[in-house]
Amino acid sequence: MSDARTEVLSRVRAALGRPGAGTTPAGLIGAAPRDVIVPREYRGAGEHPAGSPEVREQLVDRLVDYKAHVQQVAEADLPAAVATLLSSLSEEGQVTVVVPHGLDKAWLAGMGDGVEVREDSPAAPLPASELDAADAVLTAARVACSETGTIVLDGEPDQGRRAISLVPDVHVCVVRAEQVVQTVPEAVRRLGAYPERPQTWISGPSATSDIELDRVEGVHGPRTLHVLLVPPS
Amino acid sequence: MSRTFLGLPRTLRRPDDVAAGPDEPFGAVPHPQAPLRWGDAFPEAARQTLKNGQLRRNLGHATQVIRAKRAAVVSEVPDWEALRDAGSALKERVMAELPELLAELEENVTARGGVVHWARDAAEANRIVAEIAKAKGADEVVKVKSMATQEIGLNEHLAAEGVAAIETDLAELIVQLADDMPSHILVPAIHRNRTEIRDIFLARMGDAPPDLSDVPRELAMAARAHLRRKFLSAKVAVSGANFGVASTGTLAVVESEGNGRMCLTLPETLVTVMGIEKLVPSFEDLEVFLQLLPRSSTGERMNPYTSLWTGVTPGDGPSEFHLILLDNGRTDVLADTVGRAALHCIRCSACLNVCPVYERVGGHAYGSVYPGPIGAILTPQLTASTGGVSGHHDVNAALPYASTLCGACYDVCPVKIDIPSILVDLRAREVDADRSRRGVDPWAAAMKAASWVMSDGGRFGLAGRVATLGHALGGRDGVIRVAPPPASAWTRSRDLPAPPSQTFRQWWAKEHGRPADEGDDE
Numbered sequence: 119m120s121d122a123r124t125e126v127l128s129r130v131r132a133a134l135g136r137p138g139a140g141t142t143p144a145g146l147i148g149a150a151p152r153d154v155i156v157p158r159e160y161r162g163a164g165e166h167p168a169g170s171p172e173v174r175e176q177l178v179d180r181l182v183d184y185k186a187h188v189q190q191v192a193e194a195d196l197p198a199a200v201a202t203l204l205s206s207l208s209e210e211g212q213v214t215v216v217v218p219h220g221l222d223k224a225w226l227a228g229m230g231d232g233v234e235v236r237e238d239s240p241a242a243p244l245p246a247s248e249l250d251a252a253d254a255v256l257t258a259a260r261v262a263c264s265e266t267g268t269i270v271l272d273g274e275p276d277q278g279r280r281a282i283s284l285v286p287d288v289h290v291c292v293v294r295a296e297q298v299v300q301t302v303p304e305a306v307r308r309l310g311a312y313p314e315r316p317q318t319w320i321s322g323p324s325a326t327s328d329i330e331l332d333r334v335e336g337v338h339g340p341r342t343l344h345v346l347l348v349p350p351s
Numbered sequence: 352m353s354r355t356f357l358g359l360p361r362t363l364r365r366p367d368d369v370a371a372g373p374d375e376p377f378g379a380v381p382h383p384q385a386p387l388r389w390g391d392a393f394p395e396a397a398r399q400t401l402k403n404g405q406l407r408r409n410l411g412h413a414t415q416v417i418r419a420k421r422a423a424v425v426s427e428v429p430d431w432e433a434l435r436d437a438g439s440a441l442k443e444r445v446m447a448e449l450p451e452l453l454a455e456l457e458e459n460v461t462a463r464g465g466v467v468h469w470a471r472d473a474a475e476a477n478r479i480v481a482e483i484a485k486a487k488g489a490d491e492v493v494k495v496k497s498m499a500t501q502e503i504g505l506n507e508h509l510a511a512e513g514v515a516a517i518e519t520d521l522a523e524l525i526v527q528l529a530d531d532m533p534s535h536i537l538v539p540a541i542h543r544n545r546t547e548i549r550d551i552f553l554a555r556m557g558d559a560p561p562d563l564s565d566v567p568r569e570l571a572m573a574a575r576a577h578l579r580r581k582f583l584s585a586k587v588a589v590s591g592a593n594f595g596v597a598s599t600g601t602l603a604v605v606e607s608e609g610n611g612r613m614c615l616t617l618p619e620t621l622v623t624v625m626g627i628e629k630l631v632p633s634f635e636d637l638e639v640f641l642q643l644l645p646r647s648s649t650g651e652r653m654n655p656y657t658s659l660w661t662g663v664t665p666g667d668g669p670s671e672f673h674l675i676l677l678d679n680g681r682t683d684v685l686a687d688t689v690g691r692a693a694l695h696c697i698r699c700s701a702c703l704n705v706c707p708v709y710e711r712v713g714g715h716a717y718g719s720v721y722p723g724p725i726g727a728i729l730t731p732q733l734t735a736s737t738g739g740v741s742g743h744h745d746v747n748a749a750l751p752y753a754s755t756l757c758g759a760c761y762d763v764c765p766v767k768i769d770i771p772s773i774l775v776d777l778r779a780r781e782v783d784a785d786r787s788r789r790g791v792d793p794w795a796a797a798m799k800a801a802s803w804v805m806s807d808g809g810r811f812g813l814a815g816r817v818a819t820l821g822h823a824l825g826g827r828d829g830v831i832r833v834a835p836p837p838a839s840a841w842t843r844s845r846d847l848p849a850p851p852s853q854t855f856r857q858w859w860a861k862e863h864g865r866p867a868d869e870g871d872d873e
Contacts, residue, residue: 122469126627126678130449133685143471144736148686151447156440160433160639180652240666246583246617266645266653279667280616280658284609285583306638313599313634314463316664319641319657324609327649328522328538329545329567331413331420337521337571338578339609339656 164265164300169350173264173300177293178347180267184322185335186343193351196292197228200256203344204233207253207288215290216244216255216282220275225256225292238282239275249285255340256290257283260317262298263305267322269293269345270305272315280316289340291320295350380532386504386720387680387734389532392746393753394844396716397708406713409544414704420650421701421763428646437639439767442695445630446685452597452630453676459600463662465672470624472679473503479675480505480589480622481512487620489514489587493578495604495611496520497591498536498698499624499677501720502733505589516589517581519610521574528555534714534722537648537700542713545570571608578610588614588669592625593697594640595674598633601661602674605644607654615658621669626677628685628694640697643765647699680733687735689776693728695766700725702760702770708753717750724760727753728773740777741784748784751777793837815854825849 120128131139135150142148166172178188191199207213211232219239226235236252238244249255258276262269269291271277283289299305309317324339335341383389390396400406425431445452457467470476484492492509494500494516506516506527518527525540526533529551533539540548549565552573559573590611594603602623604611615621631637637659645654663672685691703709703723714722719730727750731739738745751774754760760770782794804814824831831847833839841847853861860866 122471122475125471126469126676126682127450127453129678129682130453130627130685133682133691134447134449136450142682142686142736143680144683144686146683146686146735148691149688151443151688151691154440154444154447156444157433157436160430160437160642184651184655243666250579250583263653266642268653273664273667280612281668284612284616302642303635303638306635306641310634313596313601313659314661314664316661316667317657317659318612319653319659321651321653321655323655324607325655326521326567326571326608327417328520328525328540328608329548329570330409331416331538331541332567333649333651334567334571336568337575337608337610338519338582338613 160303161301162303164304166300168299168304169295169297173298174295174347174349176264176300177262177267177298180264181322181343181345184267184325186267186322186345188345188347190347190349193348196225196346196348199346200225200290200292201228201230201233203290203346204254204256205230208232213254214252216249216252216278216286218257218275218278218282220278221256221258222276238278240279243279244282246281246285249282252286254288254290255282255286257292259291259293259297261305261308262293263302264298264300266302268302268305269320270309271318271320272309272312273317274315280318283318283320284339287340288342288344289320289323290344290346292346292348294348298347380715381530382504382507382532384504386502387730388718388739388745388747390715390718392749393716393718394749396718397712397753400713400716401711403713405544406542407711409542410710410713412544413538413541414710417650417704421647421704422650424646424650424652427652428642434639434642435765435767438643438697438765439695441631441636441639442697442766443692444632446628446691446694448632449627449630449685452632453627455597456595456600456630457676459598460602460662460672460674461600463600465600465662465674468673468675470675470677470679473677476503476624476675476677476679477505477508479673480624481509481514483620483622483673484509484514484587485512487587489585489620491515491517491581491585492587492589492622493517493519493581493585493614493618494523495588495590495606495614496523496539497589497624498720499591499626500589501533503624503677503679505624517578517585519578519582519608519614520606521571521608521610524574524578525551528552532715533720535700535703536698536721536723536725537703542715578613582610582613582617585614585618587620587622588618589622589624590614592623592629593644594637595625595630596632596634596637597630599661601634601659603637603641604658605641605654606656606658607649609656612656612658615660616668619669620671620673622673622675624675624677626679627681644697644699647701647763647765680736683735684729684732687732690728690732690773692768693725693732693773695768696725696729697766699765701763701765705759705763707755707757707759712753717753718746719750724754724770724774725768727751728768728770728777731777741780743785748781751775751781797837812854812856815856818850819852819854819857821850822852 260272522540535541545565739747
């Protein structure tokens with residue numbers, strides 16, 4: 119008896135009518151399929167350029183539609199906005215926030231005494247229990263798609279390990295205008311430059327439609343998603 | 352060209368029947384031995400489920416909600432049809448080049464630190480998963496919702512090996528807690544309403560709050576609390592895959608709740624079971640399917656979370672990744688020139704949500720983890736080697752009749768699978784197989800008799816007058832619900848309009864004072 123790999127591939131060849139391949143388990147030999155040309159008539163890009171006011175407006179609209187919170191914040195105001203947002207997460211004023219080791223440290227410059235920053239890196243990862251005990255995580259993003267309201271992280275040092283943007287209950291994500299494209303193909307093209315990076319596509323907070331197909335926000339992933347959208351400087 | 356009988360075949364029993372015990376409050380369907388062949392054959396199973404008014408209300412509500420959502424988000428995409436064309440052609444290309452693409456995927460996954468296994472059938476795949484779990488010393492694995500692992504009965508096999516498989520998708524959790532079977536590809540617990548789900552949680556979850564209400568948000572929170580510790584401590588996770596990119600070795604899981612991300616990210620070891628048809632050729636092809644799938648399935652512009660990973664990423668996520676490439680009948684489907692298009696399916700479930708038959712009978716009536724229109728063409732073909740397509744005594748051969756051929760499934764299919772044509776083709780083969788087994792072909796005999804009657808004006812007129820006697824069988828609404836044999840074969844599953852009280856010839860003769868076949872001389 120041949121090994122599973124050889125046998126499965128031999129069955130596939132038989133199913134496609136390739137010569138000398140034997141048969142499938144049901145004793146079949148298939149006919150060769152026709153040659154296929156894939157039509158790509160769909161939109162490869164949107165009407166609006168990356169970072170334009172139109173795509174930013176659309177991104178905000180779609181994020182809000184899926185119950186994410188969005189603020190447009192100028193670069194210079196980011197530290198203050200981050201600090202205000204994080205300290206608002208706790209009534210007692212004591213907040214623990216996880217950040218990836220490659221995050222722009224300037225974003226943390228406005229943080230008050232009540233906020234404890236825990237840095238995570240692949241070399242010194244925080245255990246899952248500590249991530250679970252943290253109040254929030256602050257990350258950058260790789261690309262955003264306005265038509266679908268999607269933000270993509272690709273695990274680079276300013277976004278961190280996948281676990282850190284997953285376990286804490288609040289995800290604060292900074293997205294720059296030039297990262298915002300209109301369509302999915304534009305986003306995939308940017309991400310395709312490094313397809314081997316682990317990607318997480320995020321469209322709003324975690325949600326489920328499993329009960330009567332009614333959408334409910336907030337399940338296992340972060341129940342709250344804050345997006346800080348930075349317009350062009 | 353073969354003739355195709357469009358009526359339902361006789362009722363048959365499936366081989367692995369296990370009747371639900373009276374002590375089973377939730378699970379109308381206990382776990383069968385064969386996930387692709389269980390319960391009564393469709394005609395009888397449908398007759399039973401149609402009696403369940405609660406099921407029909409639950410399904411009617413849920414499918415109505417999802418149909419409206421899907422229609423809304425599809426209508427806002429200006430190039431939807433172009434995306435469908437691309438998706439359809441891409442999948443056709445994948446099938447045509449499958450040997451090369453599988454080898455390419457294997458090479459790329461291996462190059463990135465993954466381990467690729469091949470499984471000829473369910474038993475082989477189950478064995479591989481169990482061996483990995485045991486090698487890791489795990490007595491528990493967390494699971495992402497996956498049709499492939501449903502299809503191979505992985506949970507039952509792991510349980511027999513002393514490994515508990517914990518379903519983490521909300522709907523799968525509901526089904527698992529109720530010891531039930533899934534009834535929908537996307538929302539396995541679609542047959543349950545919120546009150547039933549609350550009752551299941553209270554009875555079976557163990558740590559459900561005693562004052563749990565039936566508000567969906569509260570139910571979701573109960574599931575979050577219940578599974579949190581499992582996620583944080585699990586050593587081994589098992590997933591399926593929505594797509595596998597041959598050119599890069601990248602795998603994709605599309606989900607909503609974050610349970611997928613938990614399973615794909617936190618445990619040290621990840622085992623992914625993927626059907627060999629789930630490939631896409633290149634990374635850029637994801638731009639087609641990641642537009643088609645979410646809008647077709649949950650009716651969202653994009654699902655909340657999509658995870659893409661390529662082998663092992665040092666320092667991020669599992670340090671050990673196993674990919675199991677599963678045949679389990681797929682090559683038999685691929686060998687069928689017409690039916691192979693069923694392998695294009697991306698498991699969105701839009702065809703279930705629009706199907707008038709599915710909406711009324713529910714998923715369990717199909718006796719397979721793949722219900723609805725796609726199940727009606729996939730299940731028989733996946734079980735072809737054991738008689739699923741043409742086996743006279745195989746209940747799965749009845750599944751292609753579980754349709755009105757209305758074509759709604761084809762209209763919504765994001766990859767344009769012509770389900771009605773495949774259904775008709777499978778029916779033809781079932782009939783042909785039947786014909787060769789039986790000495791007398793009732794269809795041919797009936798046609799021969801009709802030909803003799805219709806070839807002579809006198810005989811035809813007499814037959815017409817005889818037929819008017821059937822008028823008496825009709826109710827006040829002119830419908831015959833139960834006709835005597837052989838017409839009973841028709842009225843077993845549908846009504847028959849009663850014949851009129853007089854034939855056209857009789858009416859003509861009365862109106863014009865002479866028989867119709869003498870023509871008009873003016």
